[in-house]
Amino acid sequence: MMKTNKWTTTLSGLLILTLAITGCGSNNNSNQQESPKPTATTDTSKATETADNEKDVTIEYWQYEFPAKVDLINELITEFQSLHPHITVKQTNFPYDQYNQKVATLVPAGKGPDIINLYYGWLPKYVSSGYLQPLPEDSFPTAEIESNYYPLVSAAKIDGSYYAIPTAVRTLALFYNKDLLNKAQITELPTTWEQLVETSKKLTETDAKGQFVTEGLAWEPGAQLHHWYRDGLVHQAGGQDLSEDRRKILWAETPAGLEAFQYLLDFAIKHKVGINGFYENDSNAFMTGHAALNIDGSFRLGSIKKDFADLNFGVAPLPSYKSKSAPSSFWANAIPKNVEGDKLKAASEFLKFLTSKEVQEKWVDQIGELPAQKAVATQDKYVNDEKLGPFINQLDDSRAHFFIDETQEKTLFVDATNEVLLNNVPVDKAFTDLVAKTQKLYDDYWAAVDKK
Amino acid sequence: MLEQALRLTARKSRELLHTRLTYRTQRYLFIYIALGIPLLYFLSTRMAPILYAFNVSVREWDLLSQDKPYVGLANFSALFADEIFQKSIVNTFKFVIIGVPGQLIVGLAVALLLHNVQRFRGFFRTVYFIPYVTSIIAVSWVFRWILMRNGWLNEMLLNLGLEPQLFLQSPRQALLLITLTMIWQSTGFQMLIFMTGLEAIPRMYYEAAAIDGAGAWRKFRHITLPLLNPVIVFSAVIGVISYLQSFGQVLSMTNGGPLNATTTMVLHIYNLAFQQFKMGSAAAATVVLFAVILALTLLQLKVLNKKVEY
Numbered sequence: 001m002m003k004t005n006k007w008t009t010t011l012s013g014l015l016i017l018t019l020a021i022t023g024c025g026s027n028n029n030s031n032q033q034e035s036p037k038p039t040a041t042t043d044t045s046k047a048t049e050t051a052d053n054e055k056d057v058t059i060e061y062w063q064y065e066f067p068a069k070v071d072l073i074n075e076l077i078t079e080f081q082s083l084h085p086h087i088t089v090k091q092t093n094f095p096y097d098q099y100n101q102k103v104a105t106l107v108p109a110g111k112g113p114d115i116i117n118l119y120y121g122w123l124p125k126y127v128s129s130g131y132l133q134p135l136p137e138d139s140f141p142t143a144e145i146e147s148n149y150y151p152l153v154s155a156a157k158i159d160g161s162y163y164a165i166p167t168a169v170r171t172l173a174l175f176y177n178k179d180l181l182n183k184a185q186i187t188e189l190p191t192t193w194e195q196l197v198e199t200s201k202k203l204t205e206t207d208a209k210g211q212f213v214t215e216g217l218a219w220e221p222g223a224q225l226h227h228w229y230r231d232g233l234v235h236q237a238g239g240q241d242l243s244e245d246r247r248k249i250l251w252a253e254t255p256a257g258l259e260a261f262q263y264l265l266d267f268a269i270k271h272k273v274g275i276n277g278f279y280e281n282d283s284n285a286f287m288t289g290h291a292a293l294n295i296d297g298s299f300r301l302g303s304i305k306k307d308f309a310d311l312n313f314g315v316a317p318l319p320s321y322k323s324k325s326a327p328s329s330f331w332a333n334a335i336p337k338n339v340e341g342d343k344l345k346a347a348s349e350f351l352k353f354l355t356s357k358e359v360q361e362k363w364v365d366q367i368g369e370l371p372a373q374k375a376v377a378t379q380d381k382y383v384n385d386e387k388l389g390p391f392i393n394q395l396d397d398s399r400a401h402f403f404i405d406e407t408q409e410k411t412l413f414v415d416a417t418n419e420v421l422l423n424n425v426p427v428d429k430a431f432t433d434l435v436a437k438t439q440k441l442y443d444d445y446w447a448a449v450d451k452k
Numbered sequence: 453m454l455e456q457a458l459r460l461t462a463r464k465s466r467e468l469l470h471t472r473l474t475y476r477t478q479r480y481l482f483i484y485i486a487l488g489i490p491l492l493y494f495l496s497t498r499m500a501p502i503l504y505a506f507n508v509s510v511r512e513w514d515l516l517s518q519d520k521p522y523v524g525l526a527n528f529s530a531l532f533a534d535e536i537f538q539k540s541i542v543n544t545f546k547f548v549i550i551g552v553p554g555q556l557i558v559g560l561a562v563a564l565l566l567h568n569v570q571r572f573r574g575f576f577r578t579v580y581f582i583p584y585v586t587s588i589i590a591v592s593w594v595f596r597w598i599l600m601r602n603g604w605l606n607e608m609l610l611n612l613g614l615e616p617q618l619f620l621q622s623p624r625q626a627l628l629l630i631t632l633t634m635i636w637q638s639t640g641f642q643m644l645i646f647m648t649g650l651e652a653i654p655r656m657y658y659e660a661a662a663i664d665g666a667g668a669w670r671k672f673r674h675i676t677l678p679l680l681n682p683v684i685v686f687s688a689v690i691g692v693i694s695y696l697q698s699f700g701q702v703l704s705m706t707n708g709g710p711l712n713a714t715t716t717m718v719l720h721i722y723n724l725a726f727q728q729f730k731m732g733s734a735a736a737a738t739v740v741l742f743a744v745i746l747a748l749t750l751l752q753l754k755v756l757n758k759k760v761e762y
Contacts, residue, residue, distance in 0.1 A: 100727070101726040104726065408727075
């Protein structure tokens with residue numbers, strides 16, 4: 001008898017285990033289709049009780065792990081919840097370099113956010129996957145967005161609808177190390193292409209063995225320079241970036257594209273005022289005082305303030321050529337497609353709050369990113385600020401390239417510069433290849449979109 | 453009625469168990485069922501995802517969307533037309549060809565040296581083993597700083613009057629340097645395996661060989677190496693598998709650059725899946741990698757595993 005008992009325990013244990021495993025598996029699959037049903041039934045039964053009051057809703061906000069932003073959002077959530085007692089907002093964060101990965105793996109598992117913070121360059125990918133819904137037109141009318149926000153925000157307009165809306169935007173500008181400029185007795189900041197070359201030459205310092213001690217201009221194509229090329233140099237030289245319908249790369253349509261590419265490369269190969277990998281990257285070199293000039297974004301103000309408070313530096317608008325143009329970018333909040341009903345209402349409410357004037361101002365103070373709405377940004381207190389002013393003044397001439405795939409487009413650009421630097425490929429050939437390969441990315445993207 | 457019937461069958465089956473199964477068979481049955489539990493776990497957490505990856509490899513799926521249309525072998529043909537994937541295969545084999553022999557030779561050398569000392573053996577063993585338990589990311593970043601353009605190693609070269617090198621920024625040097633880092637990091641593990649193997653070789657063989665007048669080399673060549681064969685086969689198989697899956701060091705030291713000179717198959721799979729969201733292509737690449745690892749492992753077991761008479 002004892003033995004049979006053992007047998008039955010073992011067998012039933014096995015059975016339970018099998019059930020548990022298969023049960024889990026099928027649960028996961030059916031989660032997405034079936035879960036709305038039970039909530040719908042409970043909703044109707046509860047509806048009678050809570051018909052008068054607004055129902056309690058919990059929404060989830062996802063953004064990447066950037067300590068200052070996480071803290072500010074927590075503060076804002078408390079404020080928002082006191083204004084809307086029936087809404088609870090939960091914040092979830094993922095490290096920047098795993099962000100897409102986490103989103104992509106958690107969402108199919110049925111653990112999606114109700115509002116998600118995305119880099120604008122990722123939007124096309126998210127939209128073409130059918131992951132996002134257009135912002136509700138009643139809360140965010142297209143016309144209003146277009147009159148109140150800086151035009152660069154139109155990068156979030158896909159197929160005629162806005163899929164995301166930013167609280168803040170960023171532009172690039174010329175950072176300069178005041179001590180190093182004084183040492184080289186430079187009193188005037190460069191405002192043209194030529195002056196930038198001359199100034200960076202004067203600021204460059206090498207040792208007896210020909211190695212850099214100080215870079216005149218930090219040179220890191222994979223950091224901000226590829227943005228500088230697309231949204232700055234090409235336009236400044238009289239060229240264009242993308243066709244109106246966002247299908248064709250126009251760099252090679254006029255001589256401007258190559259001229260700009262050559263100009264950017266010449267800093268490393270002809271003038272030798274900077275090189276990639278010096279102190280790992282451009283911002284390290286600049287923040288540690290080993291680069292006199294650097295092209296970097298307004299988001300760097302925060303990290304300099306935090307980690308290199310003693311750095312004596314200033315900010316100037318980017319030098320220009322035939323016209324002015326400055327690269328810009330933004331992180332924007334979007335609503336996933338599966339958010340509906342009360343959650344959707346709560347999500348738009350929170351999104352409205354996040355784009356309010358007060359929040360935009362807090363964002364500037366605590367994060368250092370610029371207000372996305374013209375009326376907020378152009379207040380005297382910002383325009384006249386020594387550090388913020390140059391960034392804000394460029395907003396009118398700023399552009400945000402419509403990325404099909406930011407990582408791949410960046411890699412192609414870096415590869416093109418490496419072909420010249422490491423393999424002695426002629427600049428014009430590297431350029432032609434770059435245009436062709438980038439165009440192919442666009443062709444593939446649009447082919448997939450058109451198929452749907 | 454039904455209850456009665458059930459009770460009857462239950463009694464019958466209990467009787468059957470008693471009469472038909474001897475104690476021996478019952479014992480075996482128990483052992484196999486006990487073994488079956490981990491197998492079940494293995495099947496559900498390992499085999500199921502593998503089969504699922506096979507399924508995804510013939511579909512077009514961009515991870516965020518719900519529909520996954522069947523596209524046949526389109527992912528595979530696109531993959532083999534992809535220059536970066538071709539390059540990643542070549543690079544992966546370079547990692548294996550340099551890494552596995554490198555790791556075996558260095559590990560064996562250290563093990564042999566340590567096997568012949570008694571004092572400080574534990575100390576050395578610990579020192580050599582520390583890199584293995586250090587985080588890959590930390591090790592990679594330390595080497596990154598050493599190998600930086602204006603880093604420590606270039607400064608040494610300049611002080612010696614030599615030309616500074618591009619190191620990780622050079623398409624010709626980067627892969628070799630990453631492999632050396634990986635060898636450096638896994639030496640401790642390899643050493644430990646070989647030391648265990650060496651312990652298992654009976655002393656008397658060496659004593660007998662010494663009486664016959666064999667020198668150190670001949671003892672090594674004719675006793676140590678043949679008797680270590682099972683350990684070498686094991687290490688080679690494990691080594692090949694791990695170098696075929698080179699990823700962490702590459703990601704944190706060069707991220708596949710410059711000019712894809714260090715992109716490995718796994719890094720490319722990672723990029724396809726989580727940077728470009730092309731799960732179908734990524735799964736197809738995974739299937740290719742799976743086939744390569746399986747084929748190489750079987751080949752190695754066949755070629756390397758020679759029976760040695762003790």
